[in-house]
Amino acid sequence: MQKKLSIIKYSNTQEFKIRKYIKGDELSILKLDRFVETHKWNRRNLKNWFWKYKGKNSSGKSKVYVCEYKKKIIATFATIPLEYIFNKKKVTFSNSIAMIVHPKYQDKGIIKYLGDKLLSDTQSSSKLVFGYPNERSHRLHKIFFDYQDCFKQKLFELNVKRNQLKNDSNFISLKKINKFSSVHSKIFKKNIAKFKIQKIRDSSYLNWRYIDRPDIEYLCHNIYLKNKFLGYVIFKLYQKEKNLYGHIIDFYLDTKSQNIYDETIMASTYFLTKLKVDYVSCWCNGDLLFAKSLKKINFKVVSSRPFICKIFDKKYKKKITAKDWFFTMGDSLEVY
Numbered sequence: 001m002q003k004k005l006s007i008i009k010y011s012n013t014q015e016f017k018i019r020k021y022i023k024g025d026e027l028s029i030l031k032l033d034r035f036v037e038t039h040k041w042n043r044r045n046l047k048n049w050f051w052k053y054k055g056k057n058s059s060g061k062s063k064v065y066v067c068e069y070k071k072k073i074i075a076t077f078a079t080i081p082l083e084y085i086f087n088k089k090k091v092t093f094s095n096s097i098a099m100i101v102h103p104k105y106q107d108k109g110i111i112k113y114l115g116d117k118l119l120s121d122t123q124s125s126s127k128l129v130f131g132y133p134n135e136r137s138h139r140l141h142k143i144f145f146d147y148q149d150c151f152k153q154k155l156f157e158l159n160v161k162r163n164q165l166k167n168d169s170n171f172i173s174l175k176k177i178n179k180f181s182s183v184h185s186k187i188f189k190k191n192i193a194k195f196k197i198q199k200i201r202d203s204s205y206l207n208w209r210y211i212d213r214p215d216i217e218y219l220c221h222n223i224y225l226k227n228k229f230l231g232y233v234i235f236k237l238y239q240k241e242k243n244l245y246g247h248i249i250d251f252y253l254d255t256k257s258q259n260i261y262d263e264t265i266m267a268s269t270y271f272l273t274k275l276k277v278d279y280v281s282c283w284c285n286g287d288l289l290f291a292k293s294l295k296k297i298n299f300k301v302v303s304s305r306p307f308i309c310k311i312f313d314k315k316y317k318k319k320i321t322a323k324d325w326f327f328t329m330g331d332s333l334e335v336y
Helices: 025-036 046-054 110-123 135-145 182-190 203-211 258-273 288-296
Strands: 016-020 063-069 072-086 089-101 128-131 148-159 172-176 197-199 219-225 228-240 243-253 279-283 300-311
Touching: 016 110, 025 046, 025 063, 025 072, 025 089, 046 072, 063 110, 072 110, 089 110, 089 135, 110 135, 135 300, 148 288, 172 258, 182 203, 182 228, 219 258, 228 258, 243 258, 258 279, 258 288
Parallel strands: 089 128, 243 279
Antiparallel strands: 016 063, 063 072, 072 089, 072 197, 128 300, 148 279, 148 300, 172 219, 219 228, 228 243
């Protein structure tokens, strides 16, 4: 039986106070974060915090709110603006992340008041806010903030030991990227109409997301068909207990050919097997050609997590489906 949530009577006094982040809060926020989130994957540190909230995100300024009790930060919640294309038009959405409450104050409704302040502020500059919460957080988002379930974000995985791969492509090659440039912006502009909803993947965003990030080393590669530039693929290695995982973090191709997709996915997967990975995994949402290629080499759906939205602008209601939104691991600023 689920525990019933109670709402405390809240007053914004000198003891209990909800406010925006101010310089210097980050150390207390990280201390709270590490106390609550004890998972090994929690890589949040000071460098990561400043990159995420104060870095060169061309989409705008992040919004971070905290709740203080007796001048001590006991809860935090944040949104990060991200520029998207929706039906060929540029819009701003926000990713809601880092909903954290000290265990002593959980199930008291503090997050309700904190979230109301944050989301009211976010609404002024975003058409909608989205997230991909864990089970507990999923429930809170729906009960307190009227988020709606949009679709299940599926995790595709290939067991390398059970599927011996070889690089069958004589045409696809991968070349390392040191910095994203105008050629990457151009290929995105050329494919604006490819998906109904997609993150704007120009060079400014790609450099902030993958090159500037200080706590993770991404393996960024251009994709070539013989000598023709086709797009890019981004990998990350992750050690989980005894197994090494190779994540296909992001993948963008300028083609409508299923055969070219097949060869590129094969070449990308083979690249990771040469790095001795045990599993290859990725998110694949909205790109049907990508999904078909994964299934051909025996990728399986091994899990899923809810993808939820709170829609501020009524024009976007009932328009968001799994097949419309191109979404990869790279669209997640927290998990990958």
